Amino acid sequence: MAGKRRAEMMEETRTKLIRSARRAFSEKGYAAASMDELTAEAGLTRGALYHNFGDKRGLLQAVVDQIDGEMAARAQAVGARAETEWDGLLAEGVAYIEMALEPEVQRIVLLDGPAFLGDPSQWPSQNGCLQVTLQKLEGLIAQGTVRPVDAEAAARLLNGAALNAALWVAASDQPQEVLAKAVEAFRVLAGGLLAAPG
Amino acid sequence: MAGKRRAEMMEETRTKLIRSARRAFSEKGYAAASMDELTAEAGLTRGALYHNFGDKRGLLQAVVDQIDGEMAARAQAVGARAETEWDGLLAEGVAYIEMALEPEVQRIVLLDGPAFLGDPSQWPSQNGCLQVTLQKLEGLIAQGTVRPVDAEAAARLLNGAALNAALWVAASDQPQEVLAKAVEAFRVLAGGLLAAPG
DNA sequence: TCATTGACATACGGCGCGTATGTGTGATGT
DNA sequence: ACATCACACATACGCGCCGTATGTCAATGA
Numbered sequence: 001m002a003g004k005r006r007a008e009m010m011e012e013t014r015t016k017l018i019r020s021a022r023r024a025f026s027e028k029g030y031a032a033a034s035m036d037e038l039t040a041e042a043g044l045t046r047g048a049l050y051h052n053f054g055d056k057r058g059l060l061q062a063v064v065d066q067i068d069g070e071m072a073a074r075a076q077a078v079g080a081r082a083e084t085e086w087d088g089l090l091a092e093g094v095a096y097i098e099m100a101l102e103p104e105v106q107r108i109v110l111l112d113g114p115a116f117l118g119d120p121s122q123w124p125s126q127n128g129c130l131q132v133t134l135q136k137l138e139g140l141i142a143q144g145t146v147r148p149v150d151a152e153a154a155a156r157l158l159n160g161a162a163l164n165a166a167l168w169v170a171a172s173d174q175p176q177e178v179l180a181k182a183v184e185a186f187r188v189l190a191g192g193l194l195a196a197p198g
Numbered sequence: 199m200a201g202k203r204r205a206e207m208m209e210e211t212r213t214k215l216i217r218s219a220r221r222a223f224s225e226k227g228y229a230a231a232s233m234d235e236l237t238a239e240a241g242l243t244r245g246a247l248y249h250n251f252g253d254k255r256g257l258l259q260a261v262v263d264q265i266d267g268e269m270a271a272r273a274q275a276v277g278a279r280a281e282t283e284w285d286g287l288l289a290e291g292v293a294y295i296e297m298a299l300e301p302e303v304q305r306i307v308l309l310d311g312p313a314f315l316g317d318p319s320q321w322p323s324q325n326g327c328l329q330v331t332l333q334k335l336e337g338l339i340a341q342g343t344v345r346p347v348d349a350e351a352a353a354r355l356l357n358g359a360a361l362n363a364a365l366w367v368a369a370s371d372q373p374q375e376v377l378a379k380a381v382e383a384f385r386v387l388a389g390g391l392l393a394a395p396g
Numbered sequence: 397t398c399a400t401t402g403a404c405a406t407a408c409g410g411c412g413c414g415t416a417t418g419t420g421t422g423a424t425g426t
Numbered sequence: 427a428c429a430t431c432a433c434a435c436a437t438a439c440g441c442g443c444c445g446t447a448t449g450t451c452a453a454t455g456a
Binding site: 203 | 411412413414415421422423
Binding site for chain 2: 029031111114115116120121122147149152153156157158160161162163164167168170171178181184188189190191193194197
């Protein structure tokens with residue numbers, strides 16, 4: 001028990017703080033979350049927080065990076081399972097919409113993240129979600145499936161569309177029906193990118 | 199000077215407070231803006247603010263409603279000037295992207311608004327921007343130009359795409375070039391809605 | 397074994413929000 | 427015209443929260 005090295009201990013406290021922060025931020029929002037409560041829930045004090053993350057924003061940044069990484073990995077996994085590259089792109093977009101329904105993702109990454117950390121593309125994590133979409137798009141453009149538009153621009157618009165759709169679905173009364181409409185509209189819109197409209 | 203009725207006076211203080219709030223919120227962000235400074239700049243105190251708007255969020259709501267209304271009016275004016283309905287839709291979208299480059303719009307309506315007031319479609323102002331796009335889309339669907347998708351879903355995705363494009367442009371080093379790419383990508387994406395791809 | 401580093405806790409100061417209370421001016425009735 | 431009321435706004439107060447400065451104790455290394 002006491003046989004742990006200092007580095008391991010520190011990594012553990014970081015993990016505990018991030019875990020508590022994910023809970024607190026997603027339930028109360030970043031602004032309303034109290035550092036005292038948050039750290040107490042992790043069995044620590046604010047001292048540990050300022051030592052490890054600098055300030056409250058630093059903790060938010062760490063949380064956002066973690067969730068963003070998880071989202072990117074999940075989307076990529078879903079996209080890789082598709083039969084064609086194009087279906088993969090669509091699947092990734094739909095996956096983003098569905099993931100954005102989770103309170104953690106919505107509240108922390110989509111709402112508080114941009115508001116308190118600024119534009120996602122400026123984040124240290126480099127916005128993994130965007131990178132995944134970007135790569136898929138570049139591949140599709142190279143193989144001629146997608147028209148030769150600016151890949152980054154298209155990726156941003158697609159992600160933005162998916163994100164906004166998710167906010168809509170989440171605020172809706174009948175999430176299931178609205179989700180179906182959102183996914184359908186997403187497919188139609190994305191179809192605009194195709195070189196040979198189907 | 200003293201010949202004003204009470205209602206007129208109250209309307210004037212509301213106007214002054216909202217004006218100061220637009221400045222403060224857009225420059226410092228909602229969270230960092232101090233009510234004391236804000237009201238002092240308007241020649242008043244926090245008392246006036248709590249009396250007229252209930253709390254800090256109430257003031258943000260009022261500011262957001264005002265800006266949203268202005269945006270919707272501007273977009274509608276731009277869209278109405280186009281030769282065809284379809285061109286009008288595209289023009290509105292481009293107008294949103296360009297408007298979102300203004301710090302007031304970006305910071306207050308696009309970042310702090312959703313974070314502190316929740317989903318835009320739930321706002322009392324009913325999100326005028328969305329309504330404008332929605333009407334245009336419904337017209338286009340009725341006349342057969344646009345495929346029969348769910349109009350609200352499509353409107354949301356379009357607006358979301360435009361919004362995200364704007365964030366990208368604003369954070370960029372060469373806004374002019376990036377804006378051109380964003381607009382081009384927007385046109386391509388929107389083309390997916392067309393019944394007869396061109 | 398002892399000095400030192402560093403991870404974390406404790407203590408302190410200040411600011412900002414929300415509310416409770418005070419105040420003066422315009423509205424109202426006779 | 428005068429007294430009274432109502433109300434828009436100012437003033438006063440308390441609480442919570444963040445950031446920093448300081449303290450403490452265990453782990454490290456010679």
